[in-house]
Amino acid sequence: MTAHRVDGPVLVVGCGLIGTSVALALSDLGTDVHLRDLTPATAEVAAQLGAGTVDPVDAPRIVVVAVPPASTAATVLALLEEFPTAVVTDVASVKSDIAAGVTGHPGAARYVGGHPMAGTERSGPMAAAPRLFEGRPWAVVPHADSTDDAVGRLTGLATAVGAVPMTMTPQAHDRAVALVSHVPHVVSVLTAGLLASAPRSHLDLAGPGLRDVTRVAGSETGLWLDILGSNAGEVREVLTMLRGDLDRVLDALDAGGPTLSGRLADVLDAGRAGTRRIPGKHGDRAREHAVVHVQIADRPGELSRLMTHAGESDVNIEDIRIDHEYGRPVGLVEVEVAEDRADHLVRSLTARGWSAYR
Amino acid sequence: MTAHRVDGPVLVVGCGLIGTSVALALSDLGTDVHLRDLTPATAEVAAQLGAGTVDPVDAPRIVVVAVPPASTAATVLALLEEFPTAVVTDVASVKSDIAAGVTGHPGAARYVGGHPMAGTERSGPMAAAPRLFEGRPWAVVPHADSTDDAVGRLTGLATAVGAVPMTMTPQAHDRAVALVSHVPHVVSVLTAGLLASAPRSHLDLAGPGLRDVTRVAGSETGLWLDILGSNAGEVREVLTMLRGDLDRVLDALDAGGPTLSGRLADVLDAGRAGTRRIPGKHGDRAREHAVVHVQIADRPGELSRLMTHAGESDVNIEDIRIDHEYGRPVGLVEVEVAEDRADHLVRSLTARGWSAYR
Incomplete structure (x- = not known):
């Protein structure tokens, strides 16, 4: 405090x-x-x-x-x-x-x-x-x-x-939240909405990427109705920009061949550039981290044991995610650490009996 | 094994x-x-x-x-x-x-x-x-x-x-991966792409929701060019469905008033319904979990100490995320646990000296 x-x-x-x-x-x-x-x-x-x-x-x-x-x-x-x-x-x-x-x-x-x-x-x-x-x-x-x-x-x-x-200013604020919060929310909702009518078997191939993109779509409807309704003008403008970009992707997919590759590469590159502008830790721009994957049994205490061993390895954990495995009582933990500490962490955890890999 | x-x-x-x-x-x-x-x-x-x-x-x-x-x-x-x-x-x-x-x-x-x-x-x-x-x-x-x-x-x-x-079948597979992987990837890329040209100050309001939606957009361009190019037909069809839904949102935002609320509520509800269809842990449908927030200092060993205390509380951690705080050497950890264990975990961690809240 x-x-x-x-x-x-x-x-x-x-x-x-x-x-x-x-x-x-x-x-x-x-x-x-x-x-x-x-x-x-x-x-x-x-x-x-x-x-x-x-x-x-x-x-x-x-x-x-x-x-x-x-x-x-x-x-x-x-x-x-x-x-x-x-x-x-x-x-x-x-x-x-x-x-x-x-x-x-x-x-x-x-x-x-x-x-x-x-x-x-x-x-x-x-x-x-x-x-x-x-x-x-x-x-x-x-x-x-x-x-x-x-x-x-x-x-x-x-x-x-x-x-x-x-x-x-009020205008800058409302445009900023449309961009970093309201439009990402709509996009997440639309992506999740596609799943509502899909055959169950198609969902079986879902991975952690889908869960990331659709996570916020699980939020309460009433709250978001109010938010989107009161910022309708800015949300509309930013969503219209997004629709223009989406149309360019659809055109590229129609075109096929080198046109497809060239245009799609531009869109993918712009997306990567965008992610790097999101403020990361401590107000720095986002840093490139490495991900170390570790298998854990799904029971109380396992994650604690893993964190203890990671701590003993003197590696600072930047981010961590658990991907529970489909149909099995184990989870895959993704541990994000500084690029230059990842190999050390893999060796250190492997030596302590974990199944760890980059 | x-x-x-x-x-x-x-x-x-x-x-x-x-x-x-x-x-x-x-x-x-x-x-x-x-x-x-x-x-x-x-x-x-x-x-x-x-x-x-x-x-x-x-x-x-x-x-x-x-x-x-x-x-x-x-x-x-x-x-x-x-x-x-x-x-x-x-x-x-x-x-x-x-x-x-x-x-x-x-x-x-x-x-x-x-x-x-x-x-x-x-x-x-x-x-x-x-x-x-x-x-x-x-x-x-x-x-x-x-x-x-x-x-x-x-x-x-x-x-x-x-x-x-x-x-x-091959067709079902390609449609399924378009739905659960390729289109969510494109959507994430387009959302991140909007950030590429935004004023830096707008990005300052970014929160964990934006990071979730745009995480996969940081992936390598070359790999995704190949994937999207080889599944162009299915990706195009699913993206076209998404564009139809996006147009309905834009129409609702234009309309304003009760039309806006009614149509937008349908879209938001469909999104929530979609997230509940994603297979969760162990092949179950996703369960409703509660999130407990805990402040940690950003140094090696802190997360380990937290996990140890959570383990002593006999609570199984379903998911965990670290949100590094803007401009400060601390992080906010979001610990996801079964709904009926969340209050117990808050009390148990508070008793051990943590700043924990739901």
């Missing part, structure tokens, strides 16, 4: 997963946190978890609005009026609509949008965690009239709870 | 990753394995690794052709002629073209296609591993004239090396 502290009082409005997590993180730092929810019992639950108090507050320094996206703009306006000295922020995942709804109203200068890039597949105060934001980007999204003071207070709050604040 | 044994002699033609791995697995079982490669030195390397002998063979029972896809059909025909009593199989990842190239030729009845669903990102005999096929599907792909005896010999070989044989 960082040593920063946030001057209070802070009022959190909406005690779901994100609101309660913000409140817990601030309370842990010693900030005076007040809680409010449309359902008072929900605020009580958050208070009992140590997120703050349900007592009323006169003049909060910061108000964090963490209500559902559809009610966010109206709630922000009401709170700007109720607390004429407070900076008001929100946590909704799409920002242009809200900025447009707030701009021009009294007190709009004290509003600055926010979007912590954190969450779990659960919801409600019981799912909250004070460290939810550690190391996560937190978009700080001023509109044209936001004051520097408002931006500074939100940046301080985000930093204090362990997040990495990134300032951007 | 299973107790099955394969009667030899077996001739492996092409000592790359797959050919050498087959040879190593069979040699480990005590089968008499002979090796051949267009580059004799490559066969020598495989022999030195214990994959078999480079001595000539008179009458192999089975010939495994593991040469590049483009040379496979011609090589199969030549070997059917050279060894008039052998069953000949291959390992190419697309099957209809090869079946069409072999059918009608003398000895075609002794050919049965094969496709082990295994591999690593490396190539060549040095990357080979005898356990590469354990628990992996191995498509057994007879053409119209293949004899039952030929099918039986390949099924026996696949089973002996630990794979799960699955019999299907």
Whole structure:
């Protein structure tokens, strides 16, 4: 936990997963946190978890609005009026609509949008965690009239709870999340949707690549309806770019021969180039790692034994995945390590009795 | 390793990753394995690794052709002629073209296609591993004239090396791999390709979902050019279905309002339904698991310590992922366990000093 502290009082409005997590993180730092929810019992639950108090507050320094996206703009306006000295922020995942709804109203200068890039597949105060934001980007999204003071207070709050604040305009934010989150989600859903009507026997050849591409498609429908609906314009633009690229692939497949190879090679190369631009560990660009494959029995303790032996080999594990084998009580573990440590790890694990290979 | 044994002699033609791995697995079982490669030195390397002998063979029972896809059909025909009593199989990842190239030729009845669903990102005999096929599907792909005896010999070989044989026609195979492998690959590449030209600041909001969807797009261009080119017809058909679905999403985003919600909900629901059809652990349909999040410091030994504590908690880990945090020397580990063990694991890890939450 960082040593920063946030001057209070802070009022959190909406005690779901994100609101309660913000409140817990601030309370842990010693900030005076007040809680409010449309359902008072929900605020009580958050208070009992140590997120703050349900007592009323006169003049909060910061108000964090963490209500559902559809009610966010109206709630922000009401709170700007109720607390004429407070900076008001929100946590909704799409920002242009809200900025447009707030701009021009009294007190709009004290509003600055926010979007912590954190969450779990659960919801409600019981799912909250004070460290939810550690190391996560937190978009700080001023509109044209936001004051520097408002931006500074939100940046301080985000930093204090362990997040990495990134300032951007509402338009840039919504385009960015369309690109790195909403469109990848749609693509994953469409790919998974093809499987829904396929013969069962075709699915039997599925491997880890398919599971990677379709993993996010298993998410809750309601949440994604809201997100895609409120960012429809940007999602549409990026999806249209994708459809143009898809058409070029279809044309190349039609053409066959050298045309196919040339065009398809360009598309495949662009994809590789794109993956290398995704920020990797510690904000570096992604590094090239090597994968070591290890067979493990599928029972409690085996993975622990493997990790212990990997630790004894003095190799830092960058990433790890378990691919449970089809119809067998064993799993294949893919251990990703620095390229120059992979051969050492294979030798070291083999010497300890594991079936390991690159 | 299973107790099955394969009667030899077996001739492996092409000592790359797959050919050498087959040879190593069979040699480990005590089968008499002979090796051949267009580059004799490559066969020598495989022999030195214990994959078999480079001595000539008179009458192999089975010939495994593991040469590049483009040379496979011609090589199969030549070997059917050279060894008039052998069953000949291959390992190419697309099957209809090869079946069409072999059918009608003398000895075609002794050919049965094969496709082990295994591999690593490396190539060549040095990357080979005898356990590469354990628990992996191995498509057994007879053409119209293949004899039952030929099918039986390949099924026996696949089973002996630990794979799960699955019999299907060439057309069904090529459609299946288009659906579960080739089209998901194209989709991943197109999504990653969008990132290639995006402003760097947009990439800063990237999360684990994007990394999942685009992971396979980092693969080698040359290999995928061959695969997509040789299965262009099926890939085109499945991609065209996907484009139809994509157009429906774009129409819904245009329409807005209740039309958007209704149509988009159908697409999102179909995606969820599709993910549930992917075979999970041990051939079951995928189960619903819970994810427990744990913070770890990014240094050798930490993951080992976590796994040890998880093991002491008597919880079986179904899957695990490490999300390195942006700009910080810590990682967030996502541990997937059975739904009814998740709360227990959180309590147990918290008691041992970890920051764990669902």
